[in-house]
Amino acid sequence: xxxxxxxNSEPELSPLLSGRFVYKVTAVVVLLAAITTALSLSGRWxxxxxxxxxxxxxxxxxxxxxxxDHLRLPANVIRFESQRATSIAERVDIYLTWPALxxxxxxxRHLFNNVNRPESLxxxxxxxxxxxxxMSGRLEPIYTxxxxxxxxxxxxxxxxxxxxxxxxxAGEAFFTAEREGEPTYVVxxxxxxxxxxxxxADCQRDIHAGKDLVILYRFSxxxxxxxxxxxxAVGGFVKSHLVP
Numbered sequence: 001x002x003x004x005x006x007x008n009s010e011p012e013l014s015p016l017l018s019g020r021f022v023y024k025v026t027a028v029v030v031l032l033a034a035i036t037t038a039l040s041l042s043g044r045w046x047x048x049x050x051x052x053x054x055x056x057x058x059x060x061x062x063x064x065x066x067x068x069d070h071l072r073l074p075a076n077v078i079r080f081e082s083q084r085a086t087s088i089a090e091r092v093d094i095y096l097t098w099p100a101l102x103x104x105x106x107x108x109r110h111l112f113n114n115v116n117r118p119e120s121l122x123x124x125x126x127x128x129x130x131x132x133x134x135m136s137g138r139l140e141p142i143y144t145x146x147x148x149x150x151x152x153x154x155x156x157x158x159x160x161x162x163x164x165x166x167x168x169x170a171g172e173a174f175f176t177a178e179r180e181g182e183p184t185y186v187v188x189x190x191x192x193x194x195x196x197x198x199x200x201a202d203c204q205r206d207i208h209a210g211k212d213l214v215i216l217y218r219f220s221x222x223x224x225x226x227x228x229x230x231x232x233a234v235g236g237f238v239k240s241h242l243v244p
Contacts, residue, residue, distance in 0.1 A: 059103075065087070073092065096122055122230065129208060130214070139176065161175070175188075201219070
C-alpha cells in the first residue's frame with residue numbers, strides 16, 4: 001500500500017547536493033582561488049618593494065631646478081621617490097655611500113639597509129639658501145654665545161665646545177677647527193648617551209654652494225675623524241652636479 005493511501009504522507013526527499021548548492025560552492029572555490037592568486041602576486045610585489053625600501057638602482061638623470069641653480073642628478077642618489085623627477089623644487093634629499101660617494105645599487109644595497117653600519121652613509125639636503133651666512137659664518141655671532149665651560153680637544157684637530165643647558169642646543173656639542181685660507185670649520189653633534197649607538201645623522205653641518213644653495217649634510221659621529229675629507233667631498237659632489 002502506498003503511503004498516500006494510509007494518510008501518512010511524507011515530504012519528497014530532495015537530492016543531497018542541489019544544483020543551486022553546487023553552483024554556490026563552485027563560485028566560492030573560484031573566488032577563493034582568485035583571492036589566493038592575488039595575494040600571492042601582491043605578496044611577491046610587496047616583498048620585492050619592501051626589500052627595495054624605496055631605493056632604486058636606476059641611473060636615469062633628472063634635472064632639478066632650485067632657485068637660481070640647476071642640478072642634474074642620477075635617480076639612485078635621490079633619497080625619496082617623489083623627488084625623482086625633472087622639476088622645479090624647493091629641495092632635494094640625497095644619500096651617498098661613504099667614502100665612495102655612490103648611490104644605491106644591487107652591489108651595495110647592504111650599506112643602505114644595515115643600521116649597524118651608520119658610518120657607511122652620509123645624507124644631504126639641498127635647498128635654496130635663506131640665510132646670508134652658513135654654519136662657519138654663524139660661529140662668532142651666534143654659536144659662541146651659547147658655549148659654556150672650557151673647550152677640550154676633539155678628534156683630528158677639532159676642538160669641542162659644550163653648550164648651556166638652557167640653550168636650544170642642549171644635548172649637543174660643537175666642534176670647530178681653524179683652516180688656513182678658509183673659514184673656521186664648524187659642526188654640531190648630538191652628545192652620545194650611555195651605551196647609545198651612533199646613527200647616520202648624529203652630526204650636521206651646512207655650507208653654501210652654487211649661486212644660492214645651502215647644503216645641509218649629516219653623518220655619524222663615528223666619522224668625525226674624517227671631518228675634513230667629508231667637507232671637501234660634499235662640496236665637490238654638489239659642484240660636479242651643477243649645470244652651468
